[in-house]
Amino acid sequence: MKRFLIKFLLPIVILFVGAAVFNLLRMTKPKALPVEQVEKVWVVDVETVNQRSASPELSLYGRVETPRIPKLRSALTAEVLSVPAREGKRAAKGELLVALDPRDAKLLLEQREAELASARADIDSERKRHENDLDSLKNEKTLLDLTRRSVTRMERLQSSQVASESLLEEARQNYERQSISVRSRELAIRDHETRMARLQARLRQAQAQRDLAALDLDRTRITAPFDGKVAKVQIAAGDRVRPGDPLVELYDDQALEVRAQIPHRYQDQVASYLNEGKPLMAQAGGARLVLDRLASMVSAGRGGVDGLFRVEHGAERLRVGSFLNLTLTLPPENQVILVPYSAIYGTDRVYEMVDGRMRLARLERVGEATDSDGRTRVLARSEELVDGDRLIVSQLPNAIEGLRVKTADDIAP
Incomplete structure (x- = not known):
């Protein structure tokens, strides 16, 4: 009987003692200190907002052309006696280009x-x-x-x-x-x-x-109809030509134009300046241009209307058919700011630094402009920014309103 009680009660005692020891250990274990969450601070560069009057600049891509580029053709059947014309050579009005057999x-x-x-x-x-x-x-x-x-x-x-x-x-x-x-x-x-x-x-x-x-x-003597440059010579002495055969192409290098596409968002603005008689100047390849008119038709799929620029100076540097980068200068705009491209998110969002955090502001793009260091920047205006505001110019991958930021000058040495 005694052996039976020991065999039955011993496991119970062991379980009770183990539970008591576990509770004692749990109650006497050291308490863990709470981990403090530290918000990350992003280091950014800032610029002070300074509203001013500045002229917007549009970067355009254009092609040199001319409305006066006739293709001189033979009017009769004859042999070619001589071809004084040379491609690239300048010809005066009335100068002999091609001589046909007159007999x-x-x-x-x-x-x-x-x-x-x-x-x-x-x-x-x-x-x-x-x-x-x-x-x-x-x-x-x-x-x-x-x-x-x-x-x-x-x-x-x-x-x-x-x-x-x-x-x-x-x-x-x-x-x-x-x-x-x-x-x-x-x-x-x-x-x-x-x-x-x-x-x-x-x-x-x-x-x-x-x-x-x-x-x-x-007509056996084909002469230059105006002062210009020979663009192409398509015959040689000894050839026999018939009526309608092309002989020489000549273009008026004093009537050069540059055709460049003006984006839709500037189309109404540019058209308004033209109607008011305001001169719109442009620079391209060392030549000075002025916007003469806008094309009357827009081709399907085009992102803007073609502007036709008249060459005022430097025509000798241009060649028909060549492509140019143009910088079109618009009349000055008031109360605008120069914004680095790195400061812009999307098309019209920037952030300013207020009390160590990012605050969203919206921009209205006016164009582009070059700062005093020769850097191209976005010219814009904003009702949410005033002089003295600190504009964040660093591009952050996780930029969001309220994000904590500081400048390098704010970091303690």
Whole structure:
């Protein structure tokens, strides 16, 4: 019995003692001190806001072109005798560019001049003929009167049995023949104006043909229509050209333009300046430009309207077809600030430093401008920023309003 009690109670005692020891250890263990959360402070660079008056600058990409770049073509079939034109060479107005063989043109001109002389001779002959018809009509009428009186006399004699019937018939035939002659002469006189009009038309046609032949002869010498530069030469001496074949391309280097796309967000502003007559200047490749006009059409898929810039100075540095980076200067804007690109998040968000924390502010972009150190910055205005505010210019990956920040000057040595 005793052995049974020991065997039954011993495990219970052991469990009780173990539980008591566990509770004693738990109650007497040292208490852990609470871990203090330390907020991270980001070191940033700041700039003091300084509102000013500044001219916005737009960076554009343009291409040099000209509205005056004719393609000179052959007007006749001929062989090329010589080509004084050279690509890239400057040509004065009237200077010979291409000479074609003039022999065929000269022969044709001589033929047309002969036809013209023939037409003039025909007119002179018609005038003389008309004068002769007028003079002859008087004689014809006199003869008609004589034959009429002869018929009357023969009729009287025949009734008196003095003249024979055959003589009377002969007198009547003479009268009829003379009558026909008079009517023919009168018809010729009446038809004079018609014949003269026909001959005058033939004369004008001959003159036109002669002038056209003379023009073709002149066209054997292809000359520069204005002062400019030779862009392309497409033939060589000895070639045979036909009407319409291209010969030389020439462009007016004093009428150069630069076409550049102006973004949509500046389109209305730029158009307003143009309507007000305000000059909009630009610089490109050492040349000075002025915005002359805006294109009347916008192609599908384009992000803006094309502006056409007139070259005021430095045209000799530009080449048709070359691409340029332009800097367009707009009229000054008041109460604007120069903001580094690194300070901008998205398109219009910046942060200022207030009591050691970041505070969000919104911007309205006006354009770009260059600071005194030659750096390009965003020109903007904001109703939430005033002079003296500390603008955070460091780009932080986790920028958010309320984030704790400090400057390098705030770090204790």
